[in-house]
Amino acid sequence: MTREPSGPPRNRFDRPAVGWWRARLALLSAAAIAILVLHAVVPGLFKLGGHWLFVPAAAVAVLAVPTVLLLPKWWFEAHRWEVTDVAVHVRTGYFWQRSKMAPLSRIQSVDTVRGPLRKRFGLATVTVTTAAVKGSLKIEGLQEERATAVADEITRASGAGS
Structure with a gap:
């Protein structure tokens, strides 16, 4: 403890947090893609199916790559305690x-x-x-x-x- 609170907090989170955030985002993205592909491959699953679901699965995959790579670095720069x-x-x-x-x-x-x-x-x-x-x-x-x-x-x- 050092001072009265004035201004933004000074301490960064530890560097391994970037990897942890990346892993969480990658797992979430993989789960979303897997669910969409499963619905596309198994017709009639939850009354939703069809090969058209490969399109949103591909979109999630394309968006996931820059998100997983860039967003955690961005968070690391902004988050403080x-x-x-x-x-x-x-x-x-x-x-x-x-x-x-x-x-x-x-x-x-x-x-x-x-x-x-x-x-x-x-x-x-x-x-x-x-x-x-x-x-x-x-x-x-x-x-x-x-x-x-x-x-x-x-x-x-x-x-x-x-």
């Missing part, structure tokens, strides 16, 4: 930036999440839950050791562990 003396601050988004702050005094719990895909990239997500109705704040894409250290720092500073 920071823990200050009074709050946790996360900024996400590129065109529509969303900035969320959780005052340390309102934090109820701090969790670290490591899903199977995140583990593959050595990443974890720190989830900060507050008393606010809007839900939790997530610092995604931190290397596991750093995520654990950040979660411990926030827990100590907020008193959420006591």
Whole structure:
């Protein structure tokens, strides 16, 4: 913790987050393509079928390539986070930036999440839950050791562990 919150958060997510975001986008794209191809190949499946579905499947494949390659780099440049003396601050988004702050005094719990895909990239997500109705704040894409250290720092500073 270094300062009062003023201006955008200073810290970037860790570099392996780019690979994790790419993998998530690639899996989502592959699932969409597989569903369209399955409907095209198996006539009468869910009352929707026909070879015309190869056209949207190809369109998804063509759009997926630049999306998977470029979008995660773009996100990496825009997404930031920071823990200050009074709050946790996360900024996400590129065109529509969303900035969320959780005052340390309102934090109820701090969790670290490591899903199977995140583990593959050595990443974890720190989830900060507050008393606010809007839900939790997530610092995604931190290397596991750093995520654990950040979660411990926030827990100590907020008193959420006591």
